[in-house]
Amino acid sequence: xxxxxIFLMLFxxxxxxxxxxxxxxxxxxxxxxxxxxxGHPAVKIVEYTLFAAFLIHILLGVILQxxxxxxxxxxxxxxxxxxxSTFSRYMFHTGIIIFVFLVIHLINFFFxxxxxxxxxxxxxxxxxxxxxxxxxxxxxWYSGFYVISMLFLGFHLKHGFQxxxxxxxxxxxxxxxxxxxxxxxxxxxxxxxxxIIPVYFLFFFSS
Amino acid sequence: MNVTLKIWRQQxxxxxxxxxxxxxxxVSPEMSFLEMLDYLNMQLIxxxxxPVAFEHDCREGICGTCGLYINGRPHGxxxxxxxxxxxxxxxxxxxxxxxxxxxxxxxxxxxxxxxxRSSFERIMHAAGFISTNTGSAPEAxxxxxxxxIADKAFDAAVCIGCGAxxxxxxxxxAMLYAAAKVAQYAMIPQGKVEAKERVDKxxxxxxxxxxxxxxxxxxxxxxxPKGISADFIALMNREFFSSRVCGHKxx
Numbered sequence: 001x002x003x004x005x006i007f008l009m010l011f012x013x014x015x016x017x018x019x020x021x022x023x024x025x026x027x028x029x030x031x032x033x034x035x036x037x038x039g040h041p042a043v044k045i046v047e048y049t050l051f052a053a054f055l056i057h058i059l060l061g062v063i064l065q066x067x068x069x070x071x072x073x074x075x076x077x078x079x080x081x082x083x084x085s086t087f088s089r090y091m092f093h094t095g096i097i098i099f100v101f102l103v104i105h106l107i108n109f110f111f112x113x114x115x116x117x118x119x120x121x122x123x124x125x126x127x128x129x130x131x132x133x134x135x136x137x138x139x140x141w142y143s144g145f146y147v148i149s150m151l152f153l154g155f156h157l158k159h160g161f162q163x164x165x166x167x168x169x170x171x172x173x174x175x176x177x178x179x180x181x182x183x184x185x186x187x188x189x190x191x192x193x194x195x196i197i198p199v200y201f202l203f204f205f206s207s
Numbered sequence: 208m209n210v211t212l213k214i215w216r217q218q219x220x221x222x223x224x225x226x227x228x229x230x231x232x233x234v235s236p237e238m239s240f241l242e243m244l245d246y247l248n249m250q251l252i253x254x255x256x257x258p259v260a261f262e263h264d265c266r267e268g269i270c271g272t273c274g275l276y277i278n279g280r281p282h283g284x285x286x287x288x289x290x291x292x293x294x295x296x297x298x299x300x301x302x303x304x305x306x307x308x309x310x311x312x313x314x315x316x317x318x319x320x321x322x323x324r325s326s327f328e329r330i331m332h333a334a335g336f337i338s339t340n341t342g343s344a345p346e347a348x349x350x351x352x353x354x355x356i357a358d359k360a361f362d363a364a365v366c367i368g369c370g371a372x373x374x375x376x377x378x379x380x381a382m383l384y385a386a387a388k389v390a391q392y393a394m395i396p397q398g399k400v401e402a403k404e405r406v407d408k409x410x411x412x413x414x415x416x417x418x419x420x421x422x423x424x425x426x427x428x429x430x431x432p433k434g435i436s437a438d439f440i441a442l443m444n445r446e447f448f449s450s451r452v453c454g455h456k457x458x
Contacts (some may be wrong), residue, residue: 064420064422067419067420068377068378068379068380068419068420068422070312070417070419071311071312071313071378071379071380071417071418071419072310072311072312072378072379072419073312074310074316075310076276076279076307076310077213077215077226077305077307078276078278078279078305078307079279080279080280080375080377080426081278081279081280081284082279082280082281082375082426082429082430083426083429084377084424084425084426084429085424085425088422088423088424088425089377089424091422159423162423163422163423165441166423166437166440166441166444167421167423167444168444168448169441169442169443169444169445169446169447169448170441170445171438171441171442171445173438176438
């Protein structure tokens, strides 16, 4: 769970940095170049690892949650008042929202690339992701859904980052406070970073 | 002061339980929570009703026998306090107080507020000990332990095994209990000898008992009456990894 999570967190950084190139003032040249690089055969290995990481993380998450529900057959009548962080309480729920987002995201981009979904009119090739994204982001409903999903991703990461270290036993009185701060900054960076892209294309961009 | 108690009543493990309401008058704020229940039980006995079954022993917060889920928290609203150390002055006149047993599959209800915590005992039986030679006590200075490590091991050893960690955890996980029991030995030289086998056996037993898995919410740490830190859970995770990766195969 934690190892797959850490791999996914590293992937998010690379994905965000690539996506931010869409905002560059060069009409998407840098972004297209990055997409081209990601098509390199060596990157394929990373891509398969990524799918495996997603699968492991999702399957383990569901299995663990089912076992955890089963561990308390009779619930408390009085709602628990034990103080725990809201993010940690709803990891499974934020995970489901991110999963729904992931499925839609894959249909919009990955399926098109693989030729499983029809090529949108805006794109010339199956890997012309920027025009596809711009067309989607100019739909306020899609952008709204995207931004809200990124908010929940941020909630998931806020707890997930430090939780991964704890699960791996990487806990120390000196370094754990720093890990928690870095985790919060990371969660904000990822969720805000991804969310500004649709906001930009919706409000500040005219093709 | 007057309070209204809503108490879980259940005849035995086989039957279904339900809440029963008991208005209680003239409760002294100086009463401990358990004395208040004794006071209720006296009245029930006088009326010919069956008294509420709850566990208690030392009534000074060191035995780990008492444990009630009071108004949504194990051991009630005070931190670092067992149920027996809780006093009625912490409640308001006219307050409605819900009293429930620990809820976990690994802690089945035996009667009313009493749960069977022998799953904890079985985790200890699995390997929660140090094998040692009999005979006279060895010379104390032959096994040096630093003051920092001795103190830290003791911070884990203060666990009274009450089960509040399981009751507080949204996953009914026993990680804090098992971690405290693993850590109290793992940090000192006497315990290091069998450390790898110990953590492996204790974690296996914990999983076999049907407790949930840890998702690092730290609710256990918040409600532990002995203030045991969730840092010990990370220590146990570390020990467990080391055992799985470097431990010898069991014959």
